[in-house]
Structure formats: C-alpha cells, structure tokens
Amino acid sequence: MDIEHNSREKFYRRPFGAVTCGTEIRLRIAVSGAGIPRAVRVVYMEDGKAEKRKDMSYLFHIGSNCIYSVYIKMPEKAGLIWYYFELETERGKVYYGNNSNNLGGIGELSFEPPSNSYQITVYNKDYKTPDWFKTSVAYQIFVDRFCNGNDDGSFLGDRQDIIKRNWDEQPFYKAEQFGGEYKANDFFGGNLKGVIKKLPYLKELGISVIYLNPIFKAYTNHKYDTGDYEEIDPMFGDEETFKELCKKAKEMGIRIILDGVFNHTGSNSKYFNKNGEYDSIGAYQSKESPYYSWFRFMDWPEIYESWWGMTTLPQIEERSEDCRKYLLSGENAIVKKWIKNGASGWRLDVVDELPGFFVKELRENVKKADEDAVIIGEVWEDASNKTAYGERREYFLGNELDSVMNYPMRRALIDGVSGKIDAKEFNDRLMSIKENYPAPAYYSLLNMVTSHDVERIMTRMGDAPSRHDVSKDYQAQFKLDGYALELAKERATLVLGLQMTLPGVPCIFYGDEIGMQGYGDPFCRCTFPWEHVDEIDPDGTVRSRYKKMIALRNSSKAFSIGDFQCVYKIGHVYGFVRRYYGEQYLVVVNMGTTEENIRVDIARFGMKTLSCVIGGENEELESADSIHFVNMPRLWIKVYKAEKK
Secondary structure, rough: OOOEOEEOOOOEEOOOOOOEEEOOOEEEEEEEEOOOOOOOEEEEEEEEOOOEEEEOOEEEEEEOEEEEEEEEOOOOEEEEEEEEEEEOOOOOOEEEEEEOOOOOOEOOOEEOOOOOEEEEEEOOOOOOOHHHHHOEEEEEHHHHOOOOOOOOOOOOOOOOOOEOOOOOOOOOOOOOHHHHOOOEEEEOOOOOHHHHHOOHHHHHHOOEEEEEEOEEEOOOOOOOEEEEEEEEOOOOOOOOHHHHHHHHHHHOOOOOEEEEEOOOOOOOOOOOOOOOOOOOOOOOOOOOOHHHHEEEEEEEEEOOOOOHHOOOEEEEEEOHHHHHHHHHOOOOOOOOHHHHHHOOEEEEEEEHHHHHHHHHHHHHHHHOOOOOOEEOOOOOOOOOOEEEEEEEEOOOOOOOOOOOOOOHHHHHHHHHHHHOHHHHHHHHHHHHHHHOHHHHHHOOOOEEEOOOOOOOOHHHHOOOOOOOOOOHHHHHHOOOHHHHHHHEEEEEEHHHHHHHOOEEEEEEEHHHHHHHOOOOOOOHOOOHHHHHHHHHOOOOOOHHHHHHHHHHHHHHHHHOOOEEEEEEOOEEEEEEEEEOOEEEEEEEEEOOOOEEEEEEOOOOOOOOOOEEEEOOOOEEEOOOEEEEEEEOOEEEEEEEEEEOO
C-alpha cells in the first residue's frame, strides 16, 4: 500500500503555505495498492480544539494511484490548523501524517494516529510588515566593543566601579578576574560617538540598518540589566548623542533599531534599587514604592522572581498596569519615546518569556508611534508554532511581531555547509520555514549567522570543538590557523553567499566582515581591531567577499522580496532561482568537498542565457531548452543572471 501527500506541492495542497483567514484550501492524497477504501478522510483541528473529520471524494486515476480530494475553509479567526489523513481499508485503518522530522513535504504512513500532523498557519488579512526592512542589510553592534569615538581613547561616564580595559585585550571570562564574582563590569570604552564615526564605513560596506545591543543606563557592559529605560548609558553618550546618531544615519540611508529588554530589569535600577544607588524608592526598599507592583515577590524583599534565577535580574510583572503604562501605553511610554527620538524599531529580548497580551499591546503602541517601525523577536525555534510556559505563541498571526532572529536558518546553513546534512535535508529545513511563516514575516526574517550569544561564524566553520566540550580557558586561547583557517574561510564564504541570496534580511555581527574569531559570550564580544584589520584579514579577501556579496544583494530586489524556488538538491549541491518581475537569478552552491558537474533544469523559468556574476566571472551558459550543465568546484558558490534575448 502506498499513500502520498506533499504539503509543498500545489497538486496536493493549494494554496501553498500560510494563508489568510477564511481561505479555502484544497487537499489531495494519492493512494495505490489499497483496493477500494471504505472511506478516505482528512482529520483536522483548530489548535487546542477537538478533531473534525471530512470525507474526501475520489477524483481520478494517475497510473496506479487513485486521487482523493477535499476542500476545507479556514476559520475566520487566526491560528494554527493541524491535519492528517485516515483511510479505512480491507486491512483496517491506516493513517498518513507529517514526517518524523516534522518539516512538512512528503509525510509518512502509520497504523496509529500520527504523532506529527501537518500545519497550516492562518493569519489576519491585514497583517503587514515594513517594506523598507525587507530590502535592508543589517549590522549588529555591541556598543562597548565597536568603536571609541573619543580621539584620545578616553572613557565616557566617569564611573569608578568599573574595570577599564585596553582596547585590544580579551574580555574577562571568569570570576577571579573580577575579584571573585562574575560581574561583567569590564569595559573597553566603545560609545555612540564611535558608531557615528564609523557610519561612512558602514555605508561603504552596504549597510542600511544598525541593530544596537542595549544602550540604556545599566551596571554591566552588556546592558541587559536595565537601570533606567529613560536614559542612555552615560558611558555610551546621552539622548542628544542618540538623536545625532539617528539623524546622521538617516542622511546616509541607515536606520537604527534598539534592543528592548522588557522581561526584567537590573536589581541595581531605579525601579528595584536593591543597592540604593538611585535617588528613587525602589520596589526592594518599600512596598509603598511606585514600582512595587512591577515585580513578583514571594517573600518581600529578599525572595523574588528573577530571570533564570539570577537575582541581579528581577523579573517584571507584565500584568502590572502601572508598568505597562510606563513601558508601552502612556503618552511618553518607553517604546514610543525612543521611536520619536529617531529609532526605527525594536528587537525584543527573550520575547518568548513575555506573555502574548504584553507583546500585542507593545505592537499596538509602537505602531501608533510609527506604523512603519519594525518589531523583531528573539526566538530560537520555529516561531510559527512555538509553545512557551504553556502558551501557544501568536507571533505571526498579525498582532504581535514583524520578524524574529532566524536561528533555524542559521543552524541549517552551518549544518549544510559543514557537510553534516545533504542538500535535500538542507532544502527541507529552509522550506519548512517558508511553509509555516506568513509571507509578510518570511521576507522580514533577520537572517543572522553570528550574534552576541553564539560563536562567530569563522570559528564555527573551522571545525572548532563545541563550546560544551571544552573549558573556558581552552576557548580563551583557541584560534584557527593554517588549513583549519583556510577551510573556515571557504565555508564562511558559502554561508555569506547563501545569507545574501536567500529570502530574509541578512544581518552581520560587527567584525564578521573581517573574519574575527571567537567562541560564545564573551569571546564573540571582543573589540573591533581597527588598528589591526590587516593582521586578521591579510590579503583583504574576507572584506572583499563581504562587500561583493552585499553589493549583489543590494543590486536587485530579486534577492530580498523576489520569489524563491529550489531547482537542485542532490548530494551536497543546492541550487535555487530568485525572481522579481523581469529579473531572474540562478544560485548554485557546492557544499561538498569534491568538484561536481551538474545538470540544472530551469526550463519552466525560460532562463536560456546565463551570465555568471559571482564565482565564475565572464562565464556564460547558453541553452535553447534552459537545461544547463554547470561545473561546480568544491566549496563554491556561483550566481548567474538570466539575460533577456
């Protein structure tokens, strides 16, 4: 008995992927070797509700396959729909559901109701994400480590409770370096003046969005322990400096996105004031504090809920109306204040730890301040179906986020280019994202490969041991060289090429464009070596590749909002077409370590004449039937532009 349903093929499911409320979907299934089934049904359910069954009608034969079909109208309320198939045969009931990887596409037959069902994301018809963001290239900056804008290298802020470090030193990584307790108070002097100073550099690189890690007043160098949401940290500058940054960046066509940390504050903050350093009455100091309702005390003042048990990060009580008015809805609420001061959006730290009602209220108020502002969430899994703290998240139904950090794609890129998975599984992972995410979110995904939380891509591509298997001391001294470094550069080039040509918004972590290395926090947060760039990238190869690929990305909307279709996925070679109106490109990547000669059929796109613009300059392919033979060196990427003739 053979059964087949492929959720990615329009023959089996039409329309493809996520749909708007009220859409009618046609589902088909092919059955052979089952005789004449007594019944063929689709079993479907709205998320969290009871199953419904609907009989499927026999349609026609294709060879030995009987095709059954059914139409289902999606609900008028946004949410997830799950479905699988149930057949009553002479041999009993059989079932067909999603595959064991839960990635969509071709499923699996079983003799019990399947544990994995197919997903349909149903979203609001008026869901819109900012168009300007979709065509951007972003650059993430950890401010203390990027650039000191003071010519003499002096520190701003006049703080006496910090450890001042020399620019080229390594960040401290163990408690004894801080005097016995890990405090993250070693600083290198980077500031907003430094970001302003380097705007021409970023413009030349091709950047159009800067995402800043937190910049509000806080004790630590990372600033995720907010002390005062209303004040730029004095070590970084002040409100006027921030406005100047936004103004000068805008003049260069660059927008600024801020990091919003609304799940917790610092214990050393004007809201909690555990250390008594602020001239406010904090929640730790008095139950009469205006901020007392902001926090969750089990036994005031010493026992309170904190982020992952870190007592320096007391958890915010999002149900507090006073807190939400201050952060979200008030006339001068924090999310509005900094948009009005020039920011173009927010990246929300640990958004999966914020309740849905809070995120919805945040979106409502950010869009009031600027309907074109972007809202990006930190989510490490498939954001379309994530469940956290017993709550199914609704990030992409139309009332919460515009985008998320695309960690699933990062993992696919790393595994694919490292040879851990073949091109078919690589495509399955990419297509699962396309299938589950609404188009407005899909083309807005923040496609990062390094961040402040993970290893730098160069280190990851050099087959460095997992950080989970080696000590911090080992990580501190580790550096790729020789063959391992050359291999890392080759692989990182492929990652970059895919990052710039696949759907979504590519995001570069400061320093990746010169080949900086480093394990996770704090080794990925080293200072940008402005005076030693040529030592890290001696022949300028890495810089040249970044500029070239960013320029390609910026040259055509085909790479940002254009259609994406896989055309080749055999072995470790992957090929796809990007199209936007009259422009068409073929991208082929050999993620394997042997040369390959492949046959690519792109007849359905009519791409008869191809000119190679990346990876084989001056190479042209001509084919009357649009079937091309492409030579692919090991670990190589080629980008062809279809010529109109």
